[in-house]
Amino acid sequence: MTDHAQAAHEQVERLRALREKYAQERDRRIRPDGATQYRSTLGEYGYYAKDPYTPRSDREPLRDRIEALVIGAGFGGLLTGAGLRDAGIGSIRLMDEAGDVGGTWYWNRYPGIHCDIESYVYMPLLEETGYIPSRRYAPGEEIRQHAVRIAEHYDLYRDFVGHTRATGLAWDEDAAEWIVETDRGDVFRARYMITSSGTLTQPKLPGIPGIERFAGHTFHTSRWDYAYTGGDADGDLTKLADKRVAVVGTGATGLQVIPHLAEHARELLVFQRTPSTVDVRDNRPTDPEWAETLAPGWQRERMDNFLEVLAGEPVESLVDDGWTSTHELQRSILSGSVDGSLSEEDRLLREELDDAVKMDALRARIDEIVDDPSTADALKPWYRYMCKRPGFSDLYLQAFNRPNVTLVDTADTHGITALTETSIVVGEAEYEVDCLIFATGFDVGVSGVVSGTLPVSGRGGRALLEAWGMGPRTLHGFTTHGFPNLFQLGPMQNANSVNFVHILQEQALHITTVIARAQQVGARRIEPTAEAEDAWCRTVVATSRDVSDFQAQCTPGYYNGEGSRTIGGLTYSPGPVAFHRLLREWREGDMAELLVIDDADERVRESAEIGVSA
Template sequence: MFPTTPHRYTPEEVEWLRSRYRQERDRRIRPEGNAQYQRASGEIVTDPYTERAERAPVHDRVEALVIGGGFGGLLAGARLRQAGVGDIRMVDEGGDFGGTWYWNRYPGVQCDVEATVYMPLLEEVGYVPKWRYAPGEEIRAHAVAIAKQFDLYADALFHTRVTELRWDDETAEWTATTDRGDEFRTRYVVISSGTLAQPKLPAVPGIDDFAGHTFHTSRWDAGYELAGKRVAVVGTGASGIQVIPHVAEQAQHLYVFQRTPSSVDVRDNRPIDPAWAATLKPGWQRERMENFLTLVTGGHVPEDLIDDGWTATANLQRQILTGTVDPTISAEEREYLDERADFRKMDEIRARVAAVVEDPATAEKLKPWYRYMCKRPTFSDDYLPTFNRPDVTLVDTADTGGITAMTSSSVVVGDQHYEVDCVIFATGFETGISGVVSGTLPVHGRGGLPLLGHWRNGPRTLHGFASHGFPNLFHLGSLQNAASVNFTHVLQEQATHIAELVAEAARRGAHRIEPTAEAEEAWVATIRETAPDNYNFQAECTPGYYNGEGRPRPVNNSFGPGPVVFHELLRTWRANGGMDDVMRTA
């Protein structure tokens, strides 16, 4: 039985789809959850793009330290510079600015959010993207342009990891130490080390025994010749979707190892019209960013300025990235309507697979059977046609719990050995695990209090940025605030907020910016009261990084009303005396 009505679903069809989704989920769930992956280490994570330069340890003082050179760190540095901060030290483990876009240089890499809203500070830098969905190299070049525009190279330390932050009550400053022997003082610290920086690998028995060539998509080996080689690509998430068509064009034979198929929608990328760009007026990027953010979080605007796959599926995104809901209908009716809209969209995506992929058996393996936001949606016009090539083989690993083993010359799935010369891991990054959360960056606040000790019963912040007992320390990211599919917009608002606090502290002569214990507790309560309850939705999902590989967290730490409301809350807080409560002159 398969649902046949395109727009309406009978109770029998609904139950059939729910049952199929559960069956497909159960085929893929592994009892070890995230432990099925291991942190990549050694040669496979060595920077292949920039040679590490030896240098003497740094022992000095700066006004502000920004940890992380991706867009979050760049935005923090830019906004702090605009706020009048002179000495800013940027520290990153990579060899240059760019963050994820420094590391991801595989063929075909591009952003899936429109460039005019994703690439931040376009007007400040004086740049209009060349493509609607910018390739990685254009994005990386823009990151470098931001750093140059705001003079962030001056005190930057690359190929450097901060290993400890410790507050000194007497001097009202932080001491930072690094893995390069640096030890310096700073008044302010902004942590934007990101959650898409540490590559992960499948914990496959025998992975270290493979004698052929291996590399991760985030450490692309451009010097390795794929022509004439039997190549395996492991992973069919966002990176795999983009790189697989390019590898197929070069390799003698490509084996694609898939655990769960991605939902692959139309990309329709195209150059941005220079004539249109010439008509843009000051404020154009903010207008487009706000328009996009409002739409994808469930709000309403007179005109959809972006009009793409994200804005067309805004209601479906609410299950993970919450936003405005219609208060005139009940939660039950909303779920009823959302589920059927979800069925329609996923039926459309599965129908596209059947229409494009010529071999019926391969097409069936490529069809995604889960709710739309169970995995991050992908967009490509090249991925599905790749499986029509005679030199490409799809290996579905759902029934074996993934790849079974690796030998010196093969990838093993069940009893089948696939002899290959090279294995490319498109297995992504550790997500939601920053150095602070993992403990690899210990932070000690007033009186030596460890931050993770303060957070032993869960994160405790004001607005997600700062914690009581940890003055002048700010976090960028999704913790206890609101997220969006366009995360750079969220980071820009966060960086602006931090810079406003620092500028106000300078005006008042305040030595410390620190929330009270009461303000912190009130915000924790706000998160607890407003956080969306999407546990049941995620528990029904196919395993992936959104739901902890089938083990969703029972506690959600995001601001339920969404980023549009959150950003307005911050602006109102700043304008109505909120900063009075965090400024400390003694």
């Protein structure tokens, strides 16, 4: 056997053994109840989602008319509001269930919280608001304050409505307006309706038997109780000095919270079902000399470059970090271009080999840092790199070298077995604790519109979910036939990337440009033709990359519905760079398939609909 053949044989054997190991670790964690293992905080456990930051104040129900309502005041809603303001829309109402703007950064104020995307590309509208982040990866409070800065800069507090949840949207055909109802007794009207209700705001809880019986103190990380722990987002949790604390969850939140809990709690128990990858974070203060060199347009250039690198475009990276160094591995699940010089089989083999090298390095880092061999083994991730969102920390692994920290691996029991009044039960073992903290994440990607908790009825009273009976139907992911002047932001039938704020910024630009054009030409309403909607749905299906095989091999997580389903078929797989280019070119046209100008145009549309339905 030649040296080349021997090397190839060894590679194949290495991958075979690794696949077997990955399958074993996946099967240890798969539960028959899949994603239903979690309990929503919308119902019985709603107190876990209560706003602890802003007092709820009484107000009179709204009965007015506005030009535009934006549901959701996170970065998506703020960017849309800013674009509408720039487009000359005077009457803009932002509405949110939170007491202030910021979205996920309003809710998440736990100790150690930072962004995991470089601040200079993550925090939007830096040049427009004249701000430079203090650190490469800014802390959460700084990001929240930047959201406030955007709202103030664009005068979006003028008609902001907090602690308010929309409960119904109905199109009034005669008035060409949306009738909006809320949980505060509001019934008002809006010409344009934009939903940006986010993906990381509604906390979820594990469905642990006995959770309602636990008598100790408990809260979700997105509603951190500093009155109990002491300190603030920088740490100093001094009130935990005599407490036995348990934290459930070792995802991105756990990686940031656990080092602070470890430093201050008398005893810390970390309950882990699946370990995260933990790469180097290397956070540092912003260099003021570097900031002085930034020329106008620097943020747009840097944001575009980051997106292009991750999408596989042939550009030199301006952002040298953990994301850009692994961009080829990320396209196993995210959209982007692929190496066309290789056959599909060879490309997949090369990706798997590169993946194995990266994961080996991450597992080796654990051995280098964690002193106890059994703890180090339990912390090792055995899955492909993009089976879970990659994690970064220079403090997390080190926390397990503290004598007061114990890792409790729950893989073989499929999570925590039960809760008693005083203890956490895993199999036959029982752990008595004073405080239980859930770092168990959110109902990812489930907006009120998609879940049905926000009913939407369009022309003829037809329900949106009825129109989507066979799956979402949109033009470019934003508008739907039969639902005029209704726009949605989010990762549906368009393109995504790890820097979701950049995606939201492009979506807000598209929506506000369309509305500005409608205002300019005097369009009666904005609604795609059935033909245009059909064409886009066919495009999405034709271009979508099937990642179901990859996801089926993954350990359970929110990427694959806890192992019970796979996601795919609903994104524009050529990637965000290609998608944004497509949108720019489309906006240069007359938007004829979207703008209803006059009655003659309406009759043409109705004829076209008859033809399509026939």
